[in-house]
Amino acid sequence: MGSGLEAMVFRLAVVGARVSALMLFVPFLAGATIAPRIKAGFTVVLTALLYPVVAANLATLSAARAWQMVGGEFIIGLIMGITLQFVFEAVQLAGQIVGFQVGHSLANLINPLTDVETTVLSNFYQAVAVLIFLQLEVHHWVLRGLVKSFTFCPPGTVVVTPAMAEGVWRAAGGMLIVAVQIAIPTLLATMLIDLALGLLGKASPQLPVLLVGMSLKSIVALLVLVGALRFWPALLERYFGAALATSERLLHLAQ
Numbered sequence: 001m002g003s004g005l006e007a008m009v010f011r012l013a014v015v016g017a018r019v020s021a022l023m024l025f026v027p028f029l030a031g032a033t034i035a036p037r038i039k040a041g042f043t044v045v046l047t048a049l050l051y052p053v054v055a056a057n058l059a060t061l062s063a064a065r066a067w068q069m070v071g072g073e074f075i076i077g078l079i080m081g082i083t084l085q086f087v088f089e090a091v092q093l094a095g096q097i098v099g100f101q102v103g104h105s106l107a108n109l110i111n112p113l114t115d116v117e118t119t120v121l122s123n124f125y126q127a128v129a130v131l132i133f134l135q136l137e138v139h140h141w142v143l144r145g146l147v148k149s150f151t152f153c154p155p156g157t158v159v160v161t162p163a164m165a166e167g168v169w170r171a172a173g174g175m176l177i178v179a180v181q182i183a184i185p186t187l188l189a190t191m192l193i194d195l196a197l198g199l200l201g202k203a204s205p206q207l208p209v210l211l212v213g214m215s216l217k218s219i220v221a222l223l224v225l226v227g228a229l230r231f232w233p234a235l236l237e238r239y240f241g242a243a244l245a246t247s248e249r250l251l252h253l254a255q
Contacts, residue, residue, distance in 0.1 A: 016047040017070040021077025072158035083247040090178035091129040095122030097183045102221040153251045164253040189224045
């Protein structure tokens with residue numbers, strides 16, 4: 001390669017691609033609530049800290065090879081971030097399912113993390129998931145995983161394979177399973193209320209089932225949700241750990 005400055009720039013681009021892709025897709029850090037300048041500054045700091053360790057293992061690169069490695073590094077960061085993001089999307093989907101069941105589907109708010117209009121319960125579910133994410137210090141797990149990823153998946157070793165693509169699709173498909181598991185207590189409670197009110201409506205046609213049912217389902221759903229929240233930290237800790245394990249498995253499949 002030409003001058004030493006060009007070599008350093010290409011090495012910085014290789015290291016920074018993995019870090020920047022992670023910052024674009026990892027939950028909380030990629031949210032709209034964090035200013036872009038803060039994300040950019042954090043990316044620069046992480047790249048500077050990792051550069052002395054990683055760059056020593058990078059051989060002299062041609063320009064074409066360097067940009068190819070940048071693309072591979074971006075894929076690695078994307079995989080590490082998006083597998084965790086799937087958990088948050090599943091939590092939000094659970095909120096949408098429950099909101100539809102209890103009749104809150106027409107009450108929408110702007111989600112501060114994504115700037116997308118979603119139901120009230122989806123915003124609440126995701127806010128709780130973010131608090132648990134921070135309380136469990138999963139962001140520290142992510143940073144440690146980022147550092148370790150340069151050891152078991154060195155720059156230039158990633159190749160997009162059909163097995164890796166299939167693994168990503170399977171992880172995305174698992175969102176529905178996670179969403180149903182999170183929403184199932186409230187869904188069961190409200191379905192039992194629907195069944196009971198249906199029987200009462202048959203027995204007493206004068207009873208305003210629709211009016212009573214909406215209020216009753218909302219109250220019961222909130223009570224069940226409050227009771228289920230105590231189990232969320234352990235449940236989400238398992239999901240977050242499984243997501244990180246999935247990202248590591250996908251990176252091994254890409255080598």
